[in-house]
Amino acid sequence: MTLPSVTTAVSRDMAHARQRVLSMYRDWLRSAPEIIKLHDLSLTTPMVRRRVRLEFEKKRQVRDLGVIDHLLFKGRTEYEETMNMWKQNAHVMQYFNEEEGLAIPRYQRADGSASFMSKFLRK
Amino acid sequence: MVEVFVDGRPVQVPEGSAAIQACELAGVEIPRFCYHERLAVAGNCRMCLVEVERAPKPVASCAMPVMPGMKIKTNTPLVHKAREGVMEFLLANHPLDCPVCDWGGECDLQDQSMRFGSDRSRQHEPTGRRAVENKNLGPLVKTSMNRCIQCTRCVRFANEVAGAEELGTTGRGNDMQIGTYIEKTLATEMSGNVIDLCPVGALTAKPYAFSYRAWELKRTESVDVMDAVGSAIRVDTRGTEVMRISPRENDDVNEEWISDKTRFAFDGLKRQRLTHPLMREGDRFVPCTWEAALGRVADAARAAQPEERIAVAGPFADAESLVALKDLFNRWDSEHLFLETNAPELVGQPAGFADLRANYLFNATIVGAEQADAVLFVGTNPRHEAAIINTRFRKAFLHNRCDFAAISPEMTLNYDCVNLGDSLAALTDAKHPFFERLRAAKHPMIVLGSGLLERPDAAQHALHAAHALAKTCTNAAPGWTAVNFLQRQASAAAAFDLGFAATTAAAAAKRPAAKFVYLLGADEVAPAALPADAFVVYQGSHGDAGAALADVVLPGAAYTEKSATYVNTEGRVQRVRAALTPPLAARDDWAILRALSEFAGTPLPYASVQGVRARLAEVAPSFAAPNVQAAQPTALAVAAAVAAKAKPSKAKAKALPAVTLPVTDFYLTDAISRNSRTMAQCSRAFTHQIAESAHEAHIAV
């Protein structure tokens, strides 16, 4: 069953925005088992939920209503793409590559060379 | 300057130019077949007819010199009619081959018949077209002589630029034919250019005949690395394969020609490629992961003492990987870096040679070589080592009556050249009458070949003697540097610029036996120069001689697969662009070294190609501005400084061994050309002059 697209909306105030964010967050958490099944991921539900939470935490400090609305829109698009299988396994797995151990932590360095080594060895 | 009017518009053109050039300046394109800016005017195709006021009939604009106040009309019914008529005559005898012709889609005749030809044919009989026998011009140029429209561009090119006088015309009128009179191949290293010049598909490429259609190809503008000239090329690819290489225009370097090696050696890119890291186990190579390979290399490097680690760069090493390799070795406190030119024996440079840019560059510049009026070659055959520069020398020969002499073994050039023997004593003596001519010349050139570097003492002696000689050239134009060094490998100038090849002969002689050897695409190292117990790493694109010596092989990218910087023999910094991605697990060369540095625990401070380029500019400022030929303001001062020190003694010169030529077979010089089937055929046909068997010749035509 295809998930219907969500129309864009403008948040009235902070409280409204917060409510919309939480509702999207819940949607993501609820869908975690479904995502694993759909995309045939070799991950557990808590792993997916932890990853979702990480994405939300990254944006926790955003206070600008316009930016929040924009992020909401992007989150919804991402959700739609994931649930409708417009993404493929590899796209979903892009979020998990570090956990997979593909980027070897030994090369994590402050100057950004981590990405160089992980790219070099993985390609 | 004279003023002429093209379709009523006034234009200023230099005196003596042709009407077609005036039209071009006015922005009016005149159709043409035989006219070519870089060749003599023939005026035999008549496609460029225009109307000139007060002339009784249309005139061929390419053969018509401009006259002051001349009024040219290019857009009148008479002109249209004339073009249509010429087209009709040409097409009457041209086969309707377009669907199976390699030139289809790029053909001047095709394009122009669409634009200027008549829209219907008056020819109804299916037979009766002119038929001409095909000629066998050797393994490179395929002929389909029915298609020839007798523009004679190929003949003019062969005679003027390539100096191969065997190509010519026989017969006249309808019976005129292009050929070599007797069964003979077109033996010149520039022959491929006639393929581009031929406005129709009469001359096409034999090695890759029928393998592509022009519109399927992806075009990438790049620079050639088969020699140190750095010709501008276009790499045409389809999917993951290079289908063809053709020249781009660059007036400062290659005009619009390229040598046959540049054009045809690319099939070597598809054979013997290294695609995975390999590790030696007993007497075989086993594919492994990058982690395993780099880990093993790093361990081996750590196990050796700093003095026991050496690196050798080969002919295709780009500046990025050279600087990364140098930085890496310096981090390991190792300084023994060599350039393959000095191999096979790994002897190092003459003292002070790498310190001054003017020592190792072609100071007169490639364009400047055209002005030369007396040239002395020392240990170099420009025809083999820099075929494009040789065309400039030929120009000097034709237009300036330049005199040539060579201190080298006997060689065949496509202009007159006096051989002064193969002993450097001839240079020190400077007794031969030719030297009088050199001293009196306005633009004298002494061209030292890179083969001299195989013996540092000989190179040093030659350099000093050359400077001493240059000092006596009192007639030289101000600002002219007579002493030139001709590199033959694309990596050489960059290596010197970066201080990569700074190891002096004295230091090299003192170093202990190597325990860890890093070959960056170096295939010509004499196995004897490497101790049997040394750990050898080969990084490169081809499984050639160098890889056979290795304990670990790291697959790198070939020049069509990377974006990299090269410096040509005149010091021009140029960028090669990637047309393809490296095959399978192969990687960009600088990135391999960067990754190795990480495994060795001595990471290099750059992680992106921009970072490496910033480092390049830091080491040698000339890298900051690609595509310019950096001036050498110090050249004269340097010459003076070197000459002051120079005390070339005759006795010493006599003791030196005879000068040899480093390239004996133009077609087989490096890993790519050695793996090219086309180059092997050329070597057989041209270098060794082995005739094809009757059967082969039959297939070839």
Ligand code: SF4
């Ligand atoms: S072979 Fe081509 S270049 Fe040569 S004369 Fe014929 S049409 Fe012209």
Ligand code: FES
């Ligand atoms: S281009 Fe003028 S006659 Fe051929």
